Amino acid sequence: MPKGDKFIALTLYLEKCGKDKIKMSFSEIEKILGFKLSDSAYTYPAQWSNSESQSFAFGWLNAGYLTQQVNIPGQAVEFIKEEVAVSAEEYNLSKKAIQCKSETLLVEDAIRFIRTYYNESVEDTHGRYLSWQHCYNAFTMNRSHYDENTLDYLALHLAFYLASWGMYRGSSFLLQKDYKVHIPVVKILMEERYDPLAGITAEELIKESNLALLEEVSDRIRKAYANERLAFDGIPNHATDTLITKILLGSLGCVPAYDRYYVQAVKRYDISTGSYNKKSVTDIAKYYLSHKDEFETVRTELSTCGIEYPVMKLMDMCMWQSAFNSDS
Structure with a gap:
């Protein structure tokens, strides 16, 4: 199974949403995927990192998004388009x-x-x-x-x-x-x-x-x-x-x-x-x-x-x- 196929429903959802930024609850993501997230996703912010070392991340990376502002207590995460995230004009981080x-x-x-x-x-x-x-x-x-x-x-x-x-x-x-x-x-x-x-x-x-x-x-x-x-x-x-x-x-x-x-x-x-x-x-x-x-x-x-x-x-x-x- 190619990396990310398990999470392709999330990829398709993000591709179609048409938003530069979108905040989603963990339960909303589970409804889209059709199964419950791992216990680690509810416990460790690192599980939401933009790392290709884990297949979970390909759910948003393949759609051209990155995660930011992961809120474990509030069980929510914000996705942002990669080109927006790295834009020097957007973040002014020269x-x-x-x-x-x-x-x-x-x-x-x-x-x-x-x-x-x-x-x-x-x-x-x-x-x-x-x-x-x-x-x-x-x-x-x-x-x-x-x-x-x-x-x-x-x-x-x-x-x-x-x-x-x-x-x-x-x-x-x-x-x-x-x-x-x-x-x-x-x-x-x-x-x-x-x-x-x-x-x-x-x-x-x-x-x-x-x-x-x-x-x-x-x-x-x-x-x-x-x-x-x-x-x-x-x-x-x-x-x-x-x-x-x-x-x-x-x-x-x-x-x-x-x-x-x-x-x-x-x-x-x-x-x-x-x-x-x-x-x-x-x-x-x-x-x-x-x-x-x-x-x-x-x-x-x-x-x-x-x-x-x-x-x-x-x-x-x-x-x-x-x-x-x-x-x-």
């Missing part, structure tokens, strides 16, 4: 585009920081830093289908994650509110228009259209809290950049958390200014791209442990651990 401001943070040190953070966070099976994993997984698993009960459930997850990550201190307006204050924000985050930001790749993050989406959702989150009843008389409910980015990291995984340690590290290594804006987000994405092969290797490794780590979570772990070590 050497000039991905050149970061500084090479003072060596990739081997960055990898070491990521591993240290991960290993120490999972030492305690109920450690507070695992709250991010629980929160992100909840948002990812419920993104395509939710109701009022789900919104309430996600708001509770978001509240506990933020509390675990230090956002419920005495001076915070959140300390004066119950968890339901997050429901309007959760509704915003779950809108279909923000799907491109969910688990976004570094290549996609540097696109102006996605940076504009990021700026838009950040502004809407800020306004949603400001519109709530004041927690303190005469003092607006001010959502800081730290709060905004922690929410985005915990729900969409699209930016690092701009807390004290992250800002300290990116400024120390001259990767970015540390202010939360389009340019600083682009800077950290370019740093990831400048060492993409190395970072993707460790990301694939970590993503076999029950959740697929988004690229910006790796950057958050890296910078936080670096600054924490220096502070210690």
Whole structure:
């Protein structure tokens, strides 16, 4: 049997769809193929790699497509036409585009920081830093289908994650509110228009259209809290950049958390200014791209442990651990 014949139904479907990009659930693919995917396809992102070493990949490769944004927890994958994926105009990934401001943070040190953070966070099976994993997984698993009960459930997850990550201190307006204050924000985050930001790749993050989406959702989150009843008389409910980015990291995984340690590290290594804006987000994405092969290797490794780590979570772990070590 020629390679890919077992998956020819998927090949024919993609050839006829006429789309440059198409997102499909695993169940949709199974209906097209007429049989269930392997257990590995539901567990390991590597099973969806664009490698001719496995016959599965010929199902899309023979149709001229590549996979991107494989979402194991959400059981979905996006296919993109090969000519679109490699287009320099589409991705703007010339050497000039991905050149970061500084090479003072060596990739081997960055990898070491990521591993240290991960290993120490999972030492305690109920450690507070695992709250991010629980929160992100909840948002990812419920993104395509939710109701009022789900919104309430996600708001509770978001509240506990933020509390675990230090956002419920005495001076915070959140300390004066119950968890339901997050429901309007959760509704915003779950809108279909923000799907491109969910688990976004570094290549996609540097696109102006996605940076504009990021700026838009950040502004809407800020306004949603400001519109709530004041927690303190005469003092607006001010959502800081730290709060905004922690929410985005915990729900969409699209930016690092701009807390004290992250800002300290990116400024120390001259990767970015540390202010939360389009340019600083682009800077950290370019740093990831400048060492993409190395970072993707460790990301694939970590993503076999029950959740697929988004690229910006790796950057958050890296910078936080670096600054924490220096502070210690």
